[in-house]
Amino acid sequence: MASIAQAASAQNAPISQTKISAMLGIINFSYLNHAHTAQDTHSFALGGHLYLHSPALAGFSLGIGGDFATWTGIYLHADPELTGPYPSHGIAALRQAYLQYSHGPLVIRGGRQWINTPYANMDYYTFNPRAFTGVSAVVNVMGHSDENPWMGNGPLEINHSLASLSFFAARMYSYESRFSSAFTAANRYTNERNNGFYTLGARYQVHSLGNHFSVQGWYYNFYGFASMFYGQADITRPLGKNMSAFGGFQIISEGDSGAGQSYLAPLNASSVDAHVYGGKIGLQFGHDHDLVSLVADYSPVSYNSFRHGGMIHPYNDLSGTMYTTTMQTGISDYGPGYAYGITSHFGFLDNKLHLNADLIRYLVRYGYGGSVYTYNGAYGFPRGTAVPNQKLWSVDVGFSYRLSHVLKGLYLADYTDISIAQNKVRYPQYHNPYFSNRFYFKYRF
Numbered sequence: 001m002a003s004i005a006q007a008a009s010a011q012n013a014p015i016s017q018t019k020i021s022a023m024l025g026i027i028n029f030s031y032l033n034h035a036h037t038a039q040d041t042h043s044f045a046l047g048g049h050l051y052l053h054s055p056a057l058a059g060f061s062l063g064i065g066g067d068f069a070t071w072t073g074i075y076l077h078a079d080p081e082l083t084g085p086y087p088s089h090g091i092a093a094l095r096q097a098y099l100q101y102s103h104g105p106l107v108i109r110g111g112r113q114w115i116n117t118p119y120a121n122m123d124y125y126t127f128n129p130r131a132f133t134g135v136s137a138v139v140n141v142m143g144h145s146d147e148n149p150w151m152g153n154g155p156l157e158i159n160h161s162l163a164s165l166s167f168f169a170a171r172m173y174s175y176e177s178r179f180s181s182a183f184t185a186a187n188r189y190t191n192e193r194n195n196g197f198y199t200l201g202a203r204y205q206v207h208s209l210g211n212h213f214s215v216q217g218w219y220y221n222f223y224g225f226a227s228m229f230y231g232q233a234d235i236t237r238p239l240g241k242n243m244s245a246f247g248g249f250q251i252i253s254e255g256d257s258g259a260g261q262s263y264l265a266p267l268n269a270s271s272v273d274a275h276v277y278g279g280k281i282g283l284q285f286g287h288d289h290d291l292v293s294l295v296a297d298y299s300p301v302s303y304n305s306f307r308h309g310g311m312i313h314p315y316n317d318l319s320g321t322m323y324t325t326t327m328q329t330g331i332s333d334y335g336p337g338y339a340y341g342i343t344s345h346f347g348f349l350d351n352k353l354h355l356n357a358d359l360i361r362y363l364v365r366y367g368y369g370g371s372v373y374t375y376n377g378a379y380g381f382p383r384g385t386a387v388p389n390q391k392l393w394s395v396d397v398g399f400s401y402r403l404s405h406v407l408k409g410l411y412l413a414d415y416t417d418i419s420i421a422q423n424k425v426r427y428p429q430y431h432n433p434y435f436s437n438r439f440y441f442k443y444r445f
């Protein structure tokens with residue numbers, strides 16, 4: 001009888017050890033006051049996901065996962081972010097399907113997958129996070145944990161590694177955007193097939209006398225578009241019980257790809273020459289790790305290049321890489337200029353309730369009232385007349401609340417961005433304020 005029980009236990013082990021995560025929810029998006037389109041737009045969708053990661057056998061395991069979002073019919077279909085461009089009434093996609101090999105500090109994935117790097121990532125604010133097809137690898141060289149952190153359903157990354165020294169490498173050939181149900185070799189700048197990108201990254205961190213210091217560097221080659229270096233350094237120093245000071249610095253330097261065919265001609269540009277320098281300083285305090293920080297970014301003009309010094313970033317949207325990025329705006333899309341402001345985050349009710357509030361002021365050398373997603377004008381700007389040294393202001397406010405006392409895994413959140421663009425006499429006039437809101441109600445199980 002014992003042998004029968006042991007055999008049954010062995011057969012059930014693959015099922016019991018499989019990592020399963022699922023979610024169902026609703027999302028509502030509203031974009032108001034005609035700032036970027038000819039009309040107000042809304043989208044309300046029901047969606048969710050199911051992700052599975054098998055147990056390892058001789059170091060090999062499988063990951064598979066799908067996401068879906070469906071139109072509810074509450075609004076006329078006007079915004080594609082949640083359920084895809086008209087006449088689509090929904091998105092269903094197998095965004096993860098990979099083979100993984102893990103041995104000690106090394107993990108390698110091949111196939112459809114997520115990665116989380118500064119300028120190629122998921123941008124997970126809809127039901128359908130950005131996914132990639134290719135090969136990626138992480139190795140924790142120093143101070144890695146004996147526990148395997150890669151047996152779950154999350155993206156491959158090094159940003160949250162506990163190791164002292166970590167390396168990341170990826171070669172991706174295609175991607176699936178947040179509002180598409182198919183992988184493509186095109187990207188946000190072109191419908192032409194291209195050769196994707198590769199990236200190499202490293203992160204080093206050290207703890208000493210309560211201080212924490214980390215530095216990371218990344219190189220990207222977006223074939224036919226641009227090559228990019230991104231660097232970031234962060235330091236945290238304790239000041240007392242439940243209080244610490246922190247600071248950070250970031251830099252971006254971007255030039256031509258230098259690899260094969262150039263895809264810049266349809267953008268009315270022949271070169272890329274972008275540089276961004278940023279910094280932050282702040283305080284973290286309280287049991288819930290509340291924080292307040294001052295942030296700034298600066299990007300100089302580089303005449304006759306893409307957007308006279310603007311960045312090319314085919315696989316990253318406004319996902320918060322730059323310190324002064326808000327929900328709808330950022331130096332990475334505005335082009336040369338500068339930004340500064342204050343950001344904050346607070347926790348309440350044993351950290352179940354999170355509140356955030358940010359205020360950022362921008363000065364854009366070539367302003368189009370916040371419109372950044374068309375490239376049909378000179379040097380890749382939107383078509384029309386630029387407002388020189390245009391001032392813009394953005395306020396982000398939001399909250400998230402974990403309803404675990406009602407049902408474990410249940411939560412709701414709401415985020416609002418209000419942006420105002422300066423109007424000048426004899427230049428195009430813009431409706432103010434531009435209002436965008438995102439509401440989430442989800443159940444994770």
